[in-house]
Amino acid sequence: MEHIENDEQFQGLRVNKGTTEQPTVNPYLDNFKKYKRKNYTASEYVEGILKGNITILGQAVTLIESSKPEHQSVAQEVIEKCLPYTGNSVRIGITGVPGAGKSTSIDAFGMHILKGNDKLAVLAIDPSSEVTKGSILGDKTRMEKLSVEKDAFIRPSPSAGSLGGVARKTRETIILCEAAGFNRIIVETVGVGQSETAVHSMVDFFLLIQLAGTGDELQGIKRGIMEMADGIVINKADGTNIEKARLAQSHFQNALHLFPLPESGWAPQVLTYSGYYEIGIDEVLKMVDDYIAFVKQNGYFDRRRNEQSRYWMYETINEKLKSNFYNNEQVQKELKACEEQVLNSRISSFAAAGKVLDMYFKQI
Ligand code: GDP
Numbered sequence: 033m034e035h036i037e038n039d040e041q042f043q044g045l046r047v048n049k050g051t052t053e054q055p056t057v058n059p060y061l062d063n064f065k066k067y068k069r070k071n072y073t074a075s076e077y078v079e080g081i082l083k084g085n086i087t088i089l090g091q092a093v094t095l096i097e098s099s100k101p102e103h104q105s106v107a108q109e110v111i112e113k114c115l116p117y118t119g120n121s122v123r124i125g126i127t128g129v130p131g132a133g134k135s136t137s138i139d140a141f142g143m144h145i146l147k148g149n150d151k152l153a154v155l156a157i158d159p160s161s162e163v164t165k166g167s168i169l170g171d172k173t174r175m176e177k178l179s180v181e182k183d184a185f186i187r188p189s190p191s192a193g194s195l196g197g198v199a200r201k202t203r204e205t206i207i208l209c210e211a212a213g214f215n216r217i218i219v220e221t222v223g224v225g226q227s228e229t230a231v232h233s234m235v236d237f238f239l240l241i242q243l244a245g246t247g248d249e250l251q252g253i254k255r256g257i258m259e260m261a262d263g264i265v266i267n268k269a270d271g272t273n274i275e276k277a278r279l280a281q282s283h284f285q286n287a288l289h290l291f292p293l294p295e296s297g298w299a300p301q302v303l304t305y306s307g308y309y310e311i312g313i314d315e316v317l318k319m320v321d322d323y324i325a326f327v328k329q330n331g332y333f334d335r336r337r338n339e340q341s342r343y344w345m346y347e348t349i350n351e352k353l354k355s356n357f358y359n360n361e362q363v364q365k366e367l368k369a370c371e372e373q374v375l376n377s378r379i380s381s382f383a384a385a386g387k388v389l390d391m392y393f394k395q396i
Pocket residue numbers: 128129130131132133134135136137267268269270305306307308309
């Protein structure tokens with residue numbers, strides 16, 4: 033039909049005939065939407081995960097990350113049902129300060145790992161994401177080569193909640209990934225704050241990435257983190273930096289000698305490599321394999337995993353108690369009132385804490 037605006041009386045105005053609307057831009061989009069919209073039952077999730085369906089795996093991880101109680105209950109059921117199919121993997125934790133080369137290295141390590149017919153999941157725990165919303169480790173495109181590999185599953189850090197909560201979600205995601213057939217898991221974290229402890233408590237091997245500096249490499253590294261490391265690697269050992277990297281290597285080796293032998297019985301090694309130029313990658317991965325073989329043989333591998341299960345039981349209890357307490361409406365009211373009284377010095381911090389807790393305990 034001709035548009036009325038094209039009549040002579042409307043001078044200077046013409047409306048062109050449009051094209052008829054296509055049913056959809058992408059013929060597969062409708063199917064995809066239907067697929068996305070479906071609410072799976074826990075058993076359907078599990079079935080998809082066990083078949084290695086990445087889309088369903090991703091959706092199940094989203095459920096884990098959701099704070100909605102109805103999502104949480106399905107997620108917990110999925111986790112329980114997946115548990116019998118897990119455990120059969122090597123879990124590697126990687127930490128280092130921003131700029132140490134974690135993403136470049138994981139890209140390189142990952143591509144080498146995939147050559148051996150393994151399937152790799154890369155997860156992250158980023159304590160900064162809570163504060164900044166955007167996150168240091170959240171960007172999927174950081175691992176350019178891995179991100180297009182079908183045998184790699186890359187998932188940015190869950191962003192909501194406390195570090196404990198974020199870490200628990202990552203720990204649960206490991207379970208789903210293993211059930212989906214991923215037999216290598218890398219958990220990455222930024223070398224700041226408490227997140228290393230969380231990662232250490234969910235991996236078999238903890239790798240610390242360092243850079244060669246100006247001779248004062250050991251400064252700024254918390255002793256605790258060095259003690260946690262099963263291996264220390266100096267990245268960017270390329271070009272004019274090779275000598276400095278070797279020097280840093282001997283510094284770290286000397287420093288490690290001062291620590292007692294870890295419970296694993298394995299003396300942590302220090303290696304140099306270049307993630308960018310892919311020099312020394314095989315050696316780093318061999319170190320991890322050697323360690324795993326060593327601790328499987330002496331029984332430490334199973335002991336550490338059992339210890340971690342216990343740790344997560346208590347962590348989960350602590351976290352749930354805390355959130356139950358702080359989400360309680362009456363507690364919130366009482367806290368507000370008490371806080372004001374504390375700020376006005378009308379009541380001591382301890383008396384105020386006691387008052388709120390007493391009220392909470394009486395209620396439950
Ligand atoms: P992240 O913040 O720890 O994830 O570090 P990135 O992987 O983003 O690396 C930080 C910077 O260091 C980037 O500009 C990289 O290109 C560079 N880089 C990473 N690995 C190497 C390496 O082995 N050699 C050199 N020369 N540069 C590297």
